[in-house]
Amino acid sequence: MDEIVNKVANSSLVVFDLEDYYPIEKQSKIDISCWLFEGIIVKEKDFRTQLSQYDWAKHQYENVAIFCSTEAIVPAWAFILVAIQLTPFANRIINGTLEDLDSVLYQEILSKVDFSIYEGKSIILKGCSKKPVPMSAYVLAAQYLQPFAKSIMYGEACSAVPLFKKK
Numbered sequence: 001m002d003e004i005v006n007k008v009a010n011s012s013l014v015v016f017d018l019e020d021y022y023p024i025e026k027q028s029k030i031d032i033s034c035w036l037f038e039g040i041i042v043k044e045k046d047f048r049t050q051l052s053q054y055d056w057a058k059h060q061y062e063n064v065a066i067f068c069s070t071e072a073i074v075p076a077w078a079f080i081l082v083a084i085q086l087t088p089f090a091n092r093i094i095n096g097t098l099e100d101l102d103s104v105l106y107q108e109i110l111s112k113v114d115f116s117i118y119e120g121k122s123i124i125l126k127g128c129s130k131k132p133v134p135m136s137a138y139v140l141a142a143q144y145l146q147p148f149a150k151s152i153m154y155g156e157a158c159s160a161v162p163l164f165k166k167k
Contacts, residue, residue: 013157014118017126018133018141021113023105025091027063029098032082033070040072047078056085063092065101099134106137110144118148125163127155 033039035050066082068074083093094101123145125138138154145152146164153160 012122013124013153014121015124015126015157016118016141016145017129018106018137019126019129019131021106021109021137022131022133023063023102023109025061025063027065027098027101028059029065029067029101030059030082030086031067031069032074032078033068033072036068036070036072036074039070042072042074042078048081051081051085054085056089059086060089062090063101063105064090064094065098066093066095067097099132102132102134103136106134106140110137110140113144115144115148118145120148120150122151123149123153124157124160125152125154 035047037043037046064086066079066086079095083095086093092101092105094104125141125145127138142152142163149164150166151162152164153162155161
């Protein structure tokens with residue numbers, strides 16, 4: 001019988017897995033609609049009162065996304081006021097969704113990676129992940145990898161889609 005050879009394991013392909021760079025800090029979101037009158041109107045005095053009664057310390061060392069889940073037209077100062085309350089506690093604060101937060105964090109993290117170690121290598125940008133890696137992180141990683149990589153593929157070694165090949 002012929003020996004079964006794992007060609008993928010023996011290849012020169014290098015897997016770049018964005019899950020390895022997933023932020024380790026806890027992430028949370030704050031929906032300001034709960035502080036709006038009937039979920040849609042900002043009554044400044046009531047809004048400020050509710051913010052003063054909120055336990056901001058529960059967001060200690062977290063990355064926080066501030067958003068409004070209703071169709072309310074919220075003045076900019078309301079989001080800024082929430083951010084000011086959070087600032088003594090949270091690591092990072094953004095106005096947007098958790099996916100937006102992940103995108104911002106990946107921008108910060110990937111900007112510090114030394115991509116020159118991938119010089120002349122065939123890279124597989126690993127596609128499946130158990131963590132919520134945003135599409136923007138894949139796009140950014142491909143941009144960082146392209147100047148160095150010999151080739152870039154997306155997916156898994158057994159079924160990778162070719163994206164780039166240096167001429």
